Amino acid sequence: MKYLTLIFIIPVVLGEFHVFAPYQEVKAAAQSTALLPCFFTVAESKNGLRFVIIIWKHKGTELIQYMDSIVKKSSRTTLLESELQKGNASLVIRNVVFEDEGDYECEVTEAPNSETRRIYLHVTVAPNISLKPPLVVVDQNNSLECRAEGFYPGVVSIEWLRDSQPLSSQGPVEIQNNPDGSFTASNSYTFTPTVSEIGGVFSCLVQHSSLNGGKEEIRLHICKPTLTISPRILKKGETKVYCKLDGCLFSKVTMRWLKNGYTSHVLTCEERRECISSTDVILSIPRKEWEEVSCEADLDGINKPLTEHATVTLEGVPEKTALGVALIVGFIAGFILLTLICVAFVLYKVCKKFQKLCCFYEGQCYVKxxxxxxxxxxxxxxxxxxxxxxxxxxxxxxxxxxxxxxxxxxxxxxxxxxxxxxxxxxxx
Structure with missing residues (x-):
């Protein structure tokens, strides 16, 4: 900066006409305010700006003009009028849009001298980067998509990494134009991690000129979500039963209890490694010694919910009472079925033994x-x-x-x- 200041001061000391642009390229984000720097010195400082004319053009079209102490400007462009006497002819562009990108000409005239400096404005829009699903589950075929939306210009790179190393067999980046002039790009990858890979880092690396450092990385952790219900045996006076979800860093989870076909106690957790929901189970002897409950969890990015079933009983009551009843009913049904089979077998043997007397032809029987x-x-x-x-x-x-x-x-x-x-x- 000191170097640029000295260059600007030297022409003033020497009393020479000169136009100076410290940068040939300027970057500005869309919807921001851009400043295109342009400085000048006059040969006859005693005349001030009486004979000075300043014109800014964009792609050959005049945007703004200063002459005879009057500034002709547009709705989004202006000059720093308070800085003109100091030789500052910089152009200010408000609410930058994609169409503002391109070559700008700063033309300063002090008759008979005239000089022009060119500055290129790069309009940039940082992409909105997302990764779906937000977690990688072991032993599951994960269809991943890394997406960069609304960026400008349209040059972008999307790459999949595991432990900071590029993955093999990556597909091409698909880019499409948006109606507002921006771009959207995506890259998909199918990945089935194993238990041995739990704890590894899986990430998507996006590189674009608008990003800080030119790149941004979104990381995922390979994990295995678990859902547990406890306690399953209630002591006297206890009513609370808890459902716990852990094992991953969950971006969003919705948990709910199901009892007797009805849903209750819906809980939502965001950006958690652990989510716990509770419900009341009221048991008593001999009226109600056990109850069947279910806990479900919807994980953001996973289509099928996790489900855990449990039979909650009172202390001193067999935990599998319901199962015992089911076994008894099954035994009775099996005994009846076996009896019918035996009766049919005996009838078959009897008819076979007396086939000379019992003849079954075409649904008729006759006796000799x-x-x-x-x-x-x-x-x-x-x-x-x-x-x-x-x-x-x-x-x-x-x-x-x-x-x-x-x-x-x-x-x-x-x-x-x-x-x-x-x-x-x-x-x-």
């Missing part, structure tokens, strides 16, 4: 008619055959048992009279 005939003077072997048939007839259909017994008595009487017996089947 039994007839008896006797002949005299048969061999003894026929009597033996009749005895075997007697045993078989005892296993016939239940409706014919009485008839068989009668026939058996008749057979015994005939055998005593040395008569032969023959069993003839005649289908009905």
């Amino acid at each position: 008619k039994q007839t008896w005939r006797t002949k005299r003077k048969r061999k003894r072997s026929s009597l033996t055959d009749g005895a075997n048939m007697k045993n078989k007839l005892k296993l016939s259909i239940f409706g014919e048992t009485t008839e068989i017994l009668k026939r058996q008595q008749q057979y015994q009487m005939e055998e005593a009279n040395s008569h032969d017996v023959r069993f003839i089947e005649t289908p009905t």
